[in-house]
Amino acid sequence: MNGRFLAGLAAVVAGVLAGGSVTGQAPANRARAGVRQAIAAAIPLAADGHPDLQGVWLNRSATPLERPKALEGRATLSDEEVAELRRRADRLFNNTNADFAAGDAVYLAALADVDRFKSSTATGTTFEMIEREFDNRTSLIVDPPDGRIPPLTVDAQRRKAASDAARQLPPDGPEHLNHVERCLTYGIPRLSGTNTGAGPLGYHQIVQTRSYVVLLHEAIHEARIIRLDGRPHLPQTVRQWQGDSLGHWEGSTLVVDTTNFPASGNFMGSSDHLHLIERFTRVDHDRIDYAITVDDATTWTKPWTAVIWLKKSSERLFEYACHEGNYEILRDLFAAARARQPDR
Numbered sequence: 001m002n003g004r005f006l007a008g009l010a011a012v013v014a015g016v017l018a019g020g021s022v023t024g025q026a027p028a029n030r031a032r033a034g035v036r037q038a039i040a041a042a043i044p045l046a047a048d049g050h051p052d053l054q055g056v057w058l059n060r061s062a063t064p065l066e067r068p069k070a071l072e073g074r075a076t077l078s079d080e081e082v083a084e085l086r087r088r089a090d091r092l093f094n095n096t097n098a099d100f101a102a103g104d105a106v107y108l109a110a111l112a113d114v115d116r117f118k119s120s121t122a123t124g125t126t127f128e129m130i131e132r133e134f135d136n137r138t139s140l141i142v143d144p145p146d147g148r149i150p151p152l153t154v155d156a157q158r159r160k161a162a163s164d165a166a167r168q169l170p171p172d173g174p175e176h177l178n179h180v181e182r183c184l185t186y187g188i189p190r191l192s193g194t195n196t197g198a199g200p201l202g203y204h205q206i207v208q209t210r211s212y213v214v215l216l217h218e219a220i221h222e223a224r225i226i227r228l229d230g231r232p233h234l235p236q237t238v239r240q241w242q243g244d245s246l247g248h249w250e251g252s253t254l255v256v257d258t259t260n261f262p263a264s265g266n267f268m269g270s271s272d273h274l275h276l277i278e279r280f281t282r283v284d285h286d287r288i289d290y291a292i293t294v295d296d297a298t299t300w301t302k303p304w305t306a307v308i309w310l311k312k313s314s315e316r317l318f319e320y321a322c323h324e325g326n327y328e329i330l331r332d333l334f335a336a337a338r339a340r341q342p343d344r
Contacts, residue, residue, distance in 0.1 A: 043285065075145070085134050098125065
């Protein structure tokens with residue numbers, strides 16, 4: 001939306017609020033409703049009359065997935081606190097040669113006000129980062145209200161313990177590595193406190209027709225196809241890395257229901273019972289609110305929801321040439337295996 005138009009709308013609202021009495025709330029409510037209607041009218045529509053979601057969108061939010069313990073009980077920060085976090089982040093990551101900060105690390109480093117950011121797992125420096133956007137939210141998770149992922153079930157705790165123990169052992173082959181390590185797929189949803197969430201891997205393109213919506217993820221160069229034609233889910237015997245996605249419109253929101261995940265997908269420790277409900281709502285010319293509800297009764301004690309703000313980008317998507325099988329990891333795997341062999 002044109003900035004001058006928004007400024008004009010804000011002036012109208014300010015005038016109405018200034019002129020209204022303390023008891024006369026109706027004019028103020030009408031003014032706010034008018035602003036919302038004006039913004040809705042500025043959102044472009046596709047040929048079928050639904051909001052046009054097409055374009056390149058970027059998740060560059062600095063907001064962490066879960067609310068940090070230091071901000072427990074605080075869903076939002078003041079504008080002054082946000083400005084201070086931005087200042088700290090600039091000091092740490094703007095034109096410096098510190099380690100690459102992935103995912104939540106940018107926010108957490110700024111919150112802790114560290115002298116210099118260091119990461120033992122970084123594979124690059126700040127020059128490979130993109131500018132991250134700070135806002136008043138203290139977590140992407142909006143439900144539960146504490147901004148934290150619900151506890152794991154007993155079954156999920158057992159699975160996690162077994163997986164952690166197995167990863168302490170040298171892998172016997174590539175099959176013992178996960179899909180991300182093998183550069184096969186980063187999976188869905190792209191919701192993570194690590195590098196596969198916000199940041200340089202957060203570029204997505206949406207293509208929309210009457211019968212399909214396609215989400216092209218630049219990282220790993222994957223196309224996720226969402227059917228809008230009313231067909232049912234695939235049989236439960238058919239499992240896909242990205243699940244089986246069906247979409248429909250509820251007013252101005254695209255709702256996507258995804259099931260049929262494989263056990264090997266393992267989104268944040270989930271099982272093949274994972275069920276996603278995603279809502280894409282274009283709230284302005286340059287923003288889509290992307291709400292993700294994660295439900296897996298075998299993994300978490302209750303469902304939970306996070307909201308990502310996708311921002312319009314003028315950038316183009318390029319092929320993400322991640323080596324299938326990940327050459328570097330396989331090379332090191334073989335080197336370790338040879339080192340364990342006795343001399344011949």
